[in-house]
Amino acid sequence: MQSRSDKLKRLVNVQRHLEKIAEIDLASTTRQRQEASETMDVVVEAINSLDPVHRSFSHHYSNQYAKLQQQEQMLANVQQMHEMRVVRERTKGDRMEDRMKEARNAEDREAADDSIYDLIDQHIAYKTSDG
Numbered sequence: 001m002q003s004r005s006d007k008l009k010r011l012v013n014v015q016r017h018l019e020k021i022a023e024i025d026l027a028s029t030t031r032q033r034q035e036a037s038e039t040m041d042v043v044v045e046a047i048n049s050l051d052p053v054h055r056s057f058s059h060h061y062s063n064q065y066a067k068l069q070q071q072e073q074m075l076a077n078v079q080q081m082h083e084m085r086v087v088r089e090r091t092k093g094d095r096m097e098d099r100m101k102e103a104r105n106a107e108d109r110e111a112a113d114d115s116i117y118d119l120i121d122q123h124i125a126y127k128t129s130d131g
Helices: 004-048 053-057 058-130
Strands: none
Touching: 004 053, 004 058
């Protein structure tokens, strides 16, 4: 039979894993957002270019830039959601870890109390058999 602290320890491990998943999702979204930003910079350079080839595609570039702006805004919202999720998962893990430590302390106190009671019982039994 598992103790309460052992069960909570397993839950803390699972919660820390969920926290890592949330961090990975956040990192992925941040990377995608960075890529979109870099692509937007390239498109702006092409729009502002004096090269005749780029001038003929300026309408296409402006449409592409508008799509990138929408994608960047969507990714910003997703990133914010992932940031909140990371904080929420970390907070849950911290709380669970605190509960696990409290449970372990309570179990240790109970074990110490039981040891003292056993010693007292042995002492009384020894005195009874001796006297």
